[in-house]
Amino acid sequence: MISFFRKALSSWLVLGLLGLIMIAFIITGVSNRGLGEGEVRAGGTTIATIGRQKVGSLELQQRVQAAFRRAQQDQNGLTMAQFINGGGFEQVVETMLAGTAVEQFGRKQGLTASRRMVDGEIASIPGFRGLTGQFDENAMRAVLREQGITEQQLRQDVASDGVRRQLLVPINAASHVPGSLVLPYASLLLEERQGWVGIVPAAAMAGGDAPSQxxxxxxxxxxxxxxxVPERRVMRYAVVGTEQVAEQARPTEAELAAAYKAAAASYAPAEKRDITQIVADSEAKAQAFAAAIKAGTPFEKAAAAARLTPSRVAAKTKAELTDLASPDVANAVFGAAKGGVTAPARSAFGWHVARVDAIAQIAGRTLDQVRGELTAKLAAEKTRTLITEAAQKIDDGIEKGANFDELLRAQKLVAVTTPALTANGDAPDQPDYQVPADVRPLLPRAFDMTADDDPVVATIVPSERFAVLAVTSVVPAAARPLAQVRDKVVADIIADRGQKRARAVAEAIAAKAGGGQTLAAAFAAAPVKLGVPLRAGGRRADLTQQGKPVPPPLQLLFSLAPGQARVLAAPGNQGWFVVKLDSIKPGDARSMPSLVEATRGQFSRVVGDEYVSQFANAARAALGMKVDTAAIARLKGELAGGAAQP
Known part of the structure; x- marks a missing residue:
């Protein structure tokens, strides 16, 4: 229920305003350049002016296309026209204008984003991490190249996002909902309802005469x-991956020797220790614990008496324990004998007292002993570098005007041409076609392109595999001739008849059940043989737990009055549910403070979202905003191919 209220407000707008710039770039590729006042953001014609900041049609187009790609990932076969007519275009416009207004308002108040903050944000972007889990400049360049973004543009966008968050995060967090409002809704979650659900299947209805012409x-x-048949693309592509650079990526003996020398400490003899420790929040507690151990109390028993939780740390060298805790803790542990307990030692987490459970001597390893793992590691690093360099060379060729065939000849690559594919990879003209694994990641990019566009470098697996991609033709969406789909049309007509007859029967049953007859009796008296209704119900909280979707008949059950019966369409035109509510047992959340607090947290987020939305509106009003609705409508129509209504 709370999710309904969140959707009823402006959570999609708030997510757009508060979403970190890394999400926009690494997932969507949206460009939101932080330009100076008076410039047209991202170019094109001016669609809006906020204060002295002009917003261009090209930026709006980029944002809509990026949002469309995200939607396609969730809904295969979605077309741009469907996305726009479903309201996606207006959401993008609203988020873009609100974000621009908030950013400009913040800058007007003197807010900025330091270079250090920008560096930190960029280094924390998950998509920029390499195999080690750390920031990898090559990974960053690969992602930016995929999105067609320069590092300077990224920095500008991170700074713009930082300005917005300085304003909006405190506003979003500054929300408190009183208990008098929360308790009734928390109690509703404990409400229990019982009723009945039956189904009148369309398949149970006779099909009747064959349809006339x-x-x-x-x-x-x-x-x-x-x-x-949806719009389709014919693609030409050539893949560059590990197999293309495998020979060049093989490490030389000199490289192996240098890498072994650089990591000599990792391969030298070492001592590792297993410990059990407690961490106290004061030296006095740690001293008291150590005194209890010294007096003969077992470690675990002393920990329980002091209300401290022992934790086990296994197989750590002195250097590793230093990094994990502190030099003082490591010195204490490695100065104790097996079975010994250390004196209290301090770290940033508190005061440690540790018992040495085991000591293991690890022999050093020679270059020959680590040759296999070192070879694999160096080969992986060189492969990433070589693939990034190859992509950069192709990018350079595209910038210099090379066509698809010239690019492939320069890199000695072989092109593959696909059939005409839909956005989800189907080939209607070749039903047996199986879309290759390399092609599926290219489809969203291909459906952003036309046959007149230059080739692009499209990522298949970041830092590991990419393709040179071109679209050779675009096949517009078109209805199949009636002759080709006649059997399907006839089947659909017969199914529709059954669905309509099933509805009439279901509504008659619901009328009888709502008039006082049991649902089972109403089903038994139906003019066709039907199944027996089933008992249904439960508490709201139980039905919605763990984020599982609630079946539509149960959702309807929680909107009825006792004794009331309603009809609900079954999924896929399979028939009609008849739902009747028998009883309601009210809930009382006063005995469940944890539920009340959880509900309060949900309401607080709703209130915070509303604060952010209202602040964005106030920023627009304070700066002054002029919108060219005609220009926006034209772009909407162009993107939808004339299918959307301005």
Whole structure:
């Protein structure tokens, strides 16, 4: 229920405003350049002016296309026209204008983002991490190249996002909801309902006479979209991956020797220790614990008496323990004998007292002994570098005007041409075609391109595999001729008849059940043989736990009054549910403070979201905003191919 209220407000807008810039770039590739006042952001014609800041149509186009790509990942086969007509375009416009207003308002108040903050944000972006889990400049360059973004643009965008967050994060967090508002909603989660659910399947209804030609023609005209093949792309691509650079990536003996020398400490003889420790928040507690051990109390028993939790740390060298805790702790542990207990030693976490459980001597390893793992590590590093360099060379060739075939000849690559594919990889003209693993990641990028666009470098696996990609032709969406889909049309007409008859039967049953008859009796008296209704119900909290979707019939059960019966369409036109509510047992959350606090947290987020939304509106009003609705409508129509209504 709380999720309904969140959706009813502006959570999508708030997520757009508060979302970190790394999400926008690494997932969507949206460009939000932090330009000076008076410049048109991202170019194109001016669609809005906020204060003295102009917002351009190109930026809006980039944002809509990026949002569309995200939506396609969740809904295969989604077209741009469907996305726009579903409201996606307006959401992008609203988020873009609100974000610009908040940023400009913040800068007007003197807020800035330091270079150190920008560096930190960039280094923390997950998509920029290499195999070691640390920031990798090559990984960053690969991602930016994939998105067509320069490092300077990234820095500008991180700074812009930093300004917005300085304003919006405190506003979002400054929300408190009183208990008088929270308790009734928390109690609703404990409300218990019981009722019945039955189904009238469309398949149980007779199909009737075969459809006439006139009926077939009328149905086909009215439902042409159902028989339309989506827009398709014919792609040419050539892959560069580990197999193309394997020979060059093989480490030389000199490289292996140098890497072994650089990591000599890792391969030298070492001593490792297993310990059990407690960490106290004061020296006095640690001293008292150590005194209890010295007096003969077992370690675990002394920890329980002091209300301290022992933890085990296994197989650590002195250097590793120093990094994990502190030099004082490491010195104490490695100065004790096996079975001994250390004196209290301090770290940033508190005061440690440790028992040495085991001591292991690790023999050193020669270059020959580590040759295999060192070879694999160096080969992986060289492979990433070589692939990044190859992508950069192709990028340079594209910038110099080389066409697809010239790019492939320069890199000695072989092109592959696909059939005409839909956005989800189907090939309607070749039903047996199986989309290769390398092609599927390229589809979103291909559907952002036209046959007139230059080739692009498209990532398949970051830092490991990419493709040179071109679109050779775009096949517009078109309905299949009636002759090709006649059997399907006839089947759909018959199924529709059954669905309509099933609804009439279901509504008659619901009328009887709502008039006082049991649902089981109403089903038994139906003109066709139906199954027996099933008992259904439970508490709201139980039905919604663990984020599982609640079946639609149960959702309907929680909107009815006792004795009331309603009809609900079953998924996929399979028939109609009939739902009847028998009883309601009210909930009382006063005995469950944890539930009340959880509900308060959800409401606080709703209130915080509303604060952010209202602040964005106030920023726009304070700066003054002029919007060219005609220019926005034109772009909307162009993106939808004329399918969207301005």
């Amino acid at each position: 006139q009926e077939i023609d009328a149905w086909y005209r009215a439902h042409q979209a159902a028989y339309t």
